Amino acid sequence: MCANKDNAIDKNKKYVCPDKIRIFNQIGIDLVIGKREGPYIYDFDGKKLIDVHINGGTYNLGHRHPEILDAMREALEMPIDIGNHHFPSPLRGEVAEMLVNLSPGNMKYCVFASGGSEAVDIAIKSARHATKRRKIVSIDNGYHGRTGLSGAVGNTKNAAFFLSDTPEDSLKVPFNDLSAMKIALTQEDIAAVILETIPATLGFPLPENGYLAEVKSICEQTGTLFISDEVQTGLSRSGNIWAIEKFGVAPDIIVTAKGLSGGMYPIAAAILNEKAGSWLLEDGFAHVSTFGGSEIGCYIAKKVLEIVSRPETLDHVNRISKYLADSLQTLQEKHSHLVEVRQCGLIAGLKFEGEIGAVMMSKALYDNGVWAMFSGYDLSVLQFKPYLFTDKALVDELMEKLEKSIIQCAS
Ligand SMILES: Cc1ncc(COP(=O)(O)O)c(C=O)c1O
The missing domain is CATH 3.90.1150.10 (Aspartate Aminotransferase, domain 1)
Structure with a gap:
């Protein structure tokens, strides 16, 4: 740790993110x-x-959380480390099985990532491969991360800042606007719609009655996949394991991250149904991630899933x-x-x-x-x-x- 607060602020201002520190400073938060x-x-x-x-x-x-600290200590005492993503791992298999079983619909596979943006990228790539279509529908001013693909389906200004916006491949519609969604989803070449159940960065507007179910129903008619970004709303925050369950929708893909780490070791995942996961049978090397599904992370995630799914x-x-x-x-x-x-x-x-x-x-x-x-x-x-x-x-x-x-x- 840095010796004192001023020192930490100076070093971060100098080497990490000067502008963010300036903004918080302006608000009076240090x-x-x-x-x-x-x-x-x-x-x-x-x-x-x-x-x-x-x-x-x-x-x-x-x-x-004490149980997460215990799990972390146990993991460190075991003869494991990050592991090697090319080979089967008992822990990865167990966490994948838990995620599949805890999800609605007929989920079949779990592809691990080191963070939410990467897991969203995996979701988008999986949908594109499964449908052989390219375009993704998302909401205006949504947030799904900041990597290339995840950033492009979020707020356009942020993606354009890094010249990473893809207007030809991403269609944006206002949240809760079913007619705009219908028009977008019935265009050609739509691989998937990606939605947060309750969009966090937009200020948690609640989905109107029937909105999400109707979007899913249009997806079924048009052969479009429904990606549910549960990075913020999942893992029992809503009172269900996944908030999307509250709205009676079984997505084709669920993305989870943040809380899966127990706040202690990064891990994220895209949970895929049979169609979305078809590429896993065709080319196992099509997506790989060195840190995705690290064994230490899996040990923690297992404990997280056990805690959040307890009836109590x-x-x-x-x-x-x-x-x-x-x-x-x-x-x-x-x-x-x-x-x-x-x-x-x-x-x-x-x-x-x-x-x-x-x-x-x-x-x-x-x-x-x-x-x-x-x-x-x-x-x-x-x-x-x-x-x-x-x-x-x-x-x-x-x-x-x-x-x-x-x-x-x-x-
Ligand atoms: C809804 C949502 N999706 C995806 C992400 C990206 O996750 P990460 O920051 O782990 O890449 C975030 C991060 O805030 C998020 O809120």
Whole structure:
């Protein structure tokens, strides 16, 4: 670790990402995360924050969950390492089997990656190979990662910044606009639609009744594959293992990442049905990834899947989500500055008055001991994502801090 906070900021400003540090500085946030435990992170200067950003779901189980730490220690004591992706591995096989069995529809295979963007790339390549079509439909201002293919199906401005936009291959439609989706999906050469069940970076707008099921039904008619990006919404955050299950849709491909790591060792995966995984029978070397499905990562992922699929975990998420919903409703009734609450399980977007209402709330909450981040593509919506084991006392504390911050921002 760097000797002190200023030193860490200077080194990162100099060698890592000067512009990001400048932006956070402008907002008045100079967080350098030191100690972390459960729902809490601590700034290097000792300031304690409740983490409801949880790095997009990476800390779904909280920071340094004891069972994950034990699994990590066990893995390090075993005679294993990253492994070699060319050969069968007992751990990789076991995690793939768990992911397939925990998924809706007739999933058959699991292709491992080291992060979410890479797993989205795998999903897109798999759909293109399976359909022999090239174009991908996604939503305006979606976010699916920042590698070439994943970036191109997200926000156009970001892809164009690196000259990696592919307008000829990517069709963008507004979220929840079924007519626009129908028009896009009935064009020629559409391999897949990729959708987050509840698009995080857009501020967690909830899918309208029947929207996702209707998109899937059009896909079935047109021979287009449905890729469900569950990187943020999966692994029991919604009260189901995958949020897409809540909407009665069995996708052709599910992408999972972030939380699968237990916040301790990077691992991600694309889960494929028979059609999407056809290339695995034809050319096993068509996609390979040295770190994808590392054995240490698999050992952790196995424990993560075991924890998130326990009936008591899902029961708890459903119970505490209801308590959170009631608490947020009470708050909204008292404060018109909180314009809208969008919630599904422990996934929530809080819309505030003003175009940059959520940026102001991020800063106020930061000062009041909560780390919650504004949505990148809608600065009026705050992402509010408590970890799975949030209890009533933590919800109460969060509401108190939210209310204090709302009063400060509204005035
Ligand atoms: C919905 C979604 N998909 C994909 C990704 C990409 O994941 P990664 O950052 O691990 O590449 C992210 C990351 O934030 C995401 O939120």
